[in-house]
Amino acid sequence: MRDDALSGGFTDAPVEAARAFRAALEAMARPGSLHEVAGAEAPAPLSTAAAVLLLTLCDGETPLYLAPGHDTQPVRDWIAFHVGAPLVGPGEAMFALGQWDALAPHDAYAIGTAEYPDRSVTLIVEMPELRAEGVRLTGPGIETEAHLALPETAAFQRNAARFPLGWDCYFTCADRLAALPRTTRTEAL
Amino acid sequence: MNVTEVGTEARQRWMGLLARAPAARLAELLEVAGAAPVHEWLRMPETGGVMVRGRAGGTGAPFNMGEMTVTRCALRLETGEVGHGYVQGRDKAHAERAALVDALMQGPGAEALRAAVIAPLAEAEAASRRERAAKAAATKVEFFTMVRGED
Numbered sequence: 628m629r630d631d632a633l634s635g636g637f638t639d640a641p642v643e644a645a646r647a648f649r650a651a652l653e654a655m656a657r658p659g660s661l662h663e664v665a666g667a668e669a670p671a672p673l674s675t676a677a678a679v680l681l682l683t684l685c686d687g688e689t690p691l692y693l694a695p696g697h698d699t700q701p702v703r704d705w706i707a708f709h710v711g712a713p714l715v716g717p718g719e720a721m722f723a724l725g726q727w728d729a730l731a732p733h734d735a736y737a738i739g740t741a742e743y744p745d746r747s748v749t750l751i752v753e754m755p756e757l758r759a760e761g762v763r764l765t766g767p768g769i770e771t772e773a774h775l776a777l778p779e780t781a782a783f784q785r786n787a788a789r790f791p792l793g794w795d796c797y798f799t800c801a802d803r804l805a806a807l808p809r810t811t812r813t814e815a816l
Numbered sequence: 817m818n819v820t821e822v823g824t825e826a827r828q829r830w831m832g833l834l835a836r837a838p839a840a841r842l843a844e845l846l847e848v849a850g851a852a853p854v855h856e857w858l859r860m861p862e863t864g865g866v867m868v869r870g871r872a873g874g875t876g877a878p879f880n881m882g883e884m885t886v887t888r889c890a891l892r893l894e895t896g897e898v899g900h901g902y903v904q905g906r907d908k909a910h911a912e913r914a915a916l917v918d919a920l921m922q923g924p925g926a927e928a929l930r931a932a933v934i935a936p937l938a939e940a941e942a943a944s945r946r947e948r949a950a951k952a953a954a955t956k957v958e959f960f961t962m963v964r965g966e967d
Contacts, residue, residue: 634858636858638860639860
């Protein structure tokens with residue numbers, strides 16, 4: 628964690644961004660799997676993994692929504708220098724960042740259209756901890772079943788029911804990330 | 817010293833001058849000045865395209881004029897000054913030198929550096945502009961409208 632808006636980006640951007648992108652792809656392709664990433668340090672409360680995702684996935688053409696709690700001046704400054712993404716409201720955002728409760732209401736985000744289901748938001752959810760236990764996940768990319776501790780299941784079940792529309796989710800905690808695309812079915816045990 | 821102390825306008829002037837300066841001439845002047853302080857990268861030199869936009873008459877609707885290759889970088893000196901370099905083309909060393917001078921111009925050695933690097937560059941630029949203007953002036957055609965005396 629650093630308070631300085633100008634430092635904390637990738638030191639070797641092509642290599643580190645490629646590694647991070649690979650981790651992000653793997654996480655999305657195998658829902659519930661945990662991946663470690665490194666290379667970025669952002670001002671608190673942004674975690675390393677969330678900072679890496681922002682550096683890798685966002686740029687000047689991806690509107691970003693910062694949920695309350697993450698919408699602080701140091702974070703805004705850091706994003707302005709390293710990412711350059713325009714900050715917008717939840718409705719227009721392509722990426723949204725924050726804790727699960729702060730991101731509510733979860734129906735306010737773009738879920739795509741029937742012609743373009745890809746025009747939907749990707750939520751980057753900061754978690755207090757990330758464990759491969761709890762809610763049972765099944766669906767594409769999971770051989771039998773996977774487990775991931777989720778903040779709740781109802782919202783994810785509603786989201787999966789809207790397929791092919793809906794948002795996708797990254798979970799970040801410290802230097803680890805996991806993902807939950809809209810195709811995954813969730814069941815509380 | 818921070819940006820507000822230096823003055824945005826003065827900084828714009830030298831950053832523009834560094835961007836327009838011939839890369840070889842800047843390297844030469846910087847070597848003579850002996851300014852090569854230790855610095856850390858905030859943003860490694862990277863090359864990309866930027867869209868140059870214009871407005872007809874300065875007030876019309878914006879239009880895209882064309883793309884331009886730009887190399888940029890940002891660095892911080894040990895003493896804390898942050899320098900940014902944006903130059904045309906893909907010369908990463910040029911961008912680094914521009915950022916270095918930008919950082920040093922905010923520090924205590926600014927006056928010495930202004931004399932050693934900025935002044936000669938500004939002079940050379942003014943001279944080349946004068947020469948170009950003189951060349952153009954030599955080919956200028958003056959039109960006179962004679963009074964036709966119809967009344």
